[in-house]
Amino acid sequence: MGVAGCGKSSVGAGLVEEGVCTYIDGDDLHSAASIQKMAQGIALTDKDREPWLKRVGETLTKTDGVVVIACSALKRKYREYIIQSAGETVGFLHLCAPKDVIAKRMSVRRDHFMPTTLLDSQYRDLEPLQADEIGWDVDISAPLDAVIQDAKDKIQSGS
Numbered sequence: 001m002g003v004a005g006c007g008k009s010s011v012g013a014g015l016v017e018e019g020v021c022t023y024i025d026g027d028d029l030h031s032a033a034s035i036q037k038m039a040q041g042i043a044l045t046d047k048d049r050e051p052w053l054k055r056v057g058e059t060l061t062k063t064d065g066v067v068v069i070a071c072s073a074l075k076r077k078y079r080e081y082i083i084q085s086a087g088e089t090v091g092f093l094h095l096c097a098p099k100d101v102i103a104k105r106m107s108v109r110r111d112h113f114m115p116t117t118l119l120d121s122q123y124r125d126l127e128p129l130q131a132d133e134i135g136w137d138v139d140i141s142a143p144l145d146a147v148i149q150d151a152k153d154k155i156q157s158g159s
Contacts, residue, residue: 001071001072001073001074001079001092001093001094001095001135002072002094002095002096002140003072003074003102003119003122003123003126004072004102004119004122005102005103005105005119006095006096006097006102006105006140007095007105007140007144007147008025008026008070008071008072008095009025009027009070010144011070011093011095011138011140011144011147011148011151012024012025012068012070014144014145014147014148014151015068015148015151015152015155018148018152020066020068020152020155020156021065021066021067021068021155022063022064022065022066022067022068023067023068023069023070024059024063024067024068024069024070025069025070026052026056026069026070026071026072027070029052029055029056029059029069030052031051031052034048034049034052043121046077049078050081053071053073053078053081053082053085054081054085055085056069056071056073056082056085057081057082057083057084057085057086057087057090058085058086060082060086060088060090061086061087061088066155068093068155072122073092074122074125074126074127075125075126075127076127076130076133079092079133089134090134091134091135091136091155091158092129092133092134092135092136093135093136093138093151093154093155094128094129094135094136094137094138095138095140095147095151096128096137096138096139096140097139097140097141098141099119099123101140101141102119103119136154138150138151138154
């Protein structure tokens with residue numbers, strides 16, 4: 001989980017290379033209408049997100065083994081909806097960094113539908129993991145290989 005540009009896709013791909021999990025990009029589970037809306041710089045509403053969050057949760061249960069789905073899951077209620085839709089225990093890795101780090105990364109990104117203009121709304125919506133949620137923070141300010149190793153360690157140890 002995390003705001004746009006935090007490296008969800010890159011970390012997911014790295015975890016696959018490490019043999020940790022099956023990886024699914026949550027962007028592939030968005031409707032065409034939602035992708036078009038975001039590409040136009042329009043933030044999704046909670047109502048827009050509901051079918052997507054349901055697909056994320058259901059997809060978790062349809063795949064064997066450890067599954068990582070890149071998904072913003074910015075609000076606690078979104079994470080709860082994913083858990084409810086999955087019907088099983090779900091842990092979250094929160095890929096986090098200061099907004100200026102993310103903005104710099106997003107400014108050099110090519111061929112992605114999410115514009116940097118939506119970053120403020122992403123941070124406004126972000127509700128970090130709470131102590132009673134299953135999950136771990138991963139600081140993405142480090143080099144990518146260190147971030148992947150930290151994520152791998154947290155997934156494998158559960159801490």
